[in-house]
Amino acid sequence: MTLTLLGAGSEATEDTTSEVRVGTISLPGQRDPGDSKPHLETAASLTKNTRVVGTTEQTTQPDSPSSSASVAPSPAAAATLKQPSVEPTDLVEEHITIAPGDTMARVFSRRDLSASTLHRIMSQGDPVARLARLRVGEDIVLSRTQDGQFHAIEFEGDESHHVRVVNDAENGTLVLDRIEHAIEARPVSAHGVIRDSLYLAAQEAGLSDGLTLKLAGIFGWDIDFVLDIRAGDRFTVIYEQIYRNGEYLRDGEILAARFINRDRELDAVRFAVGDNEYDYFSPDGRNMRKAFIRTPVDFRRISSQFNPNRLHPVLKTRRPHRGVDYAANTGTPIQATGDGRIKLAGTHGGYGRTVVIEHAGRYETLYAHMSRIASGIRVGTRVRQGQTIGYVGMTGLASGPHLHYEFRVDGVHKNPLTVDLPAAPPLAEAQLAAFDTATRDVLGQLDILHLGQEMQWRLAEQTRQRSSSMGTSPP
Numbered sequence: 001m002t003l004t005l006l007g008a009g010s011e012a013t014e015d016t017t018s019e020v021r022v023g024t025i026s027l028p029g030q031r032d033p034g035d036s037k038p039h040l041e042t043a044a045s046l047t048k049n050t051r052v053v054g055t056t057e058q059t060t061q062p063d064s065p066s067s068s069a070s071v072a073p074s075p076a077a078a079a080t081l082k083q084p085s086v087e088p089t090d091l092v093e094e095h096i097t098i099a100p101g102d103t104m105a106r107v108f109s110r111r112d113l114s115a116s117t118l119h120r121i122m123s124q125g126d127p128v129a130r131l132a133r134l135r136v137g138e139d140i141v142l143s144r145t146q147d148g149q150f151h152a153i154e155f156e157g158d159e160s161h162h163v164r165v166v167n168d169a170e171n172g173t174l175v176l177d178r179i180e181h182a183i184e185a186r187p188v189s190a191h192g193v194i195r196d197s198l199y200l201a202a203q204e205a206g207l208s209d210g211l212t213l214k215l216a217g218i219f220g221w222d223i224d225f226v227l228d229i230r231a232g233d234r235f236t237v238i239y240e241q242i243y244r245n246g247e248y249l250r251d252g253e254i255l256a257a258r259f260i261n262r263d264r265e266l267d268a269v270r271f272a273v274g275d276n277e278y279d280y281f282s283p284d285g286r287n288m289r290k291a292f293i294r295t296p297v298d299f300r301r302i303s304s305q306f307n308p309n310r311l312h313p314v315l316k317t318r319r320p321h322r323g324v325d326y327a328a329n330t331g332t333p334i335q336a337t338g339d340g341r342i343k344l345a346g347t348h349g350g351y352g353r354t355v356v357i358e359h360a361g362r363y364e365t366l367y368a369h370m371s372r373i374a375s376g377i378r379v380g381t382r383v384r385q386g387q388t389i390g391y392v393g394m395t396g397l398a399s400g401p402h403l404h405y406e407f408r409v410d411g412v413h414k415n416p417l418t419v420d421l422p423a424a425p426p427l428a429e430a431q432l433a434a435f436d437t438a439t440r441d442v443l444g445q446l447d448i449l450h451l452g453q454e455m456q457w458r459l460a461e462q463t464r465q466r467s468s469s470m471g472t473s474p475p
């Protein structure tokens with residue numbers, strides 16, 4: 001891979017590759033329909049209540065029937081009203097962090113709480129189902145009365161709900177309370193310039209591994225992130241960060257992204273094609289997805305590329321090379337680039353251990369020099385795109401571990417890097433108006449962000465060239 005555009009260690013490079021956060025971008029209409037509506041005041045006050053058991057204030061008339069579960073008056077408050085004997089100071093609150101091997105049954109029995117109490121809690125239905133599969137490190141809050149009787153249990157039911165089950169001793173019932181957290185998706189942006197790999201550039205731009213994979217997933221139909229990528233390629237991403245009650249929780253989805261690969265400029269924007277079903281489209285409504293992904297190996301595992309015009313390392317002759325080679329460590333998983341059926345799985349002359357997949361219509365892909373064919377991969381087996389079919393090796397005529405990959409259309413070899421691939425259907429004419437409306441803002445933001453980055457990048461480039469032509473290093 002050439003590293004001529006951006007020399008390592010130059011200050012200009014540092015500037016252009018540094019993470020750029022523009023803070024919150026205002027993008028109306030980008031919230032997932034699946035997201036909970038924020039109920040800021042309610043959730044905040046209720047959440048606060050749950051943290052301080054027994055000090056809640058009465059929020060409804062004492063005689064009002066408890067109607068809505070999610071916004072019901074705090075049962076703790078209700079209990080206080082109905083049972084003056086249970087004052088806050090009468091409750092013992094214990095914060096328990098789930099340790100390896102912990103089950104709720106064990107947590108309860110260790111505290112001499114009966115199995116039947118736990119059973120009654122667990123029979124509260126879906127909201128408490130989480131209790132049965134708590135993970136190590138999760139927290140629950142258990143409150144008991146001074147004489148050791150169960151009073152309440154609290155935990156995070158899911159990302160957007162705090163769940164509390166309170167014993168109403170007077171009525172002999174359990175009261176289930178679900179408190180909705182304020183979940184908010186804030187758009188933020190990042191920008192990166194590639195010096196040697198997308199993976200490193202994304203890290204420098206502050207993108208998590210998960211987001212980097214998502215970015216590669218969006219453009220992986222058009223760009224081979226091993227062989228297509230060049231120093232100076234760059235990207236701008238607008239993605240969501242999910243906040244819960246005002247605190248960062250996790251990264252969300254990529255809303256829009258631009259990738260400059262050599263002279264190609266590719267844009268992608270997220271759009272709902274159904275209920276909770278999203279796809280990425282180019283601004284003119286073409287689906288980014290294609291029948292094949294470009295790279296048959298995880299781009300993060302590849303360090304360098306082979307020279308396709310090399311002398312054959314074993315035969316020492318210049319052979320027509322009808323595929324592309326990916327140098328990778330022995331054992332690196334190889335994935336099917338498209339759905340299909342195994343046509344060949346076995347040793348095949350100079351190809352060594354080889355798998356050939358027959359795809360719908362006119363396509364065939366070939367993967368050679370494997371150290372091992374994945375278990376279950378036999379002639380006739382159906383495979384899915386992305387499924388591991390084998391592992392990189394150097395069987396057959398190979399001087400070092402690598403994957404040799406071929407792509408054939410109607411039996412004719414094509415360059416896998418440049419072959420035109422069949423795409424998923426574009427948006428229907430009738431959807432285009434809605435698509436334009438839904439994506440206009442975020443695509444506008446992408447343009448603005450990108451322009452700013454390009455100006456910085458060009459300035460940095462000029463500075464670099466000027467200083468190198470004067471034979472001095474940048475100040």
Ligand SMILES: [Zn+2]
Nearest residue numbers: 323324325404
């Ligand atoms: Zn090869």
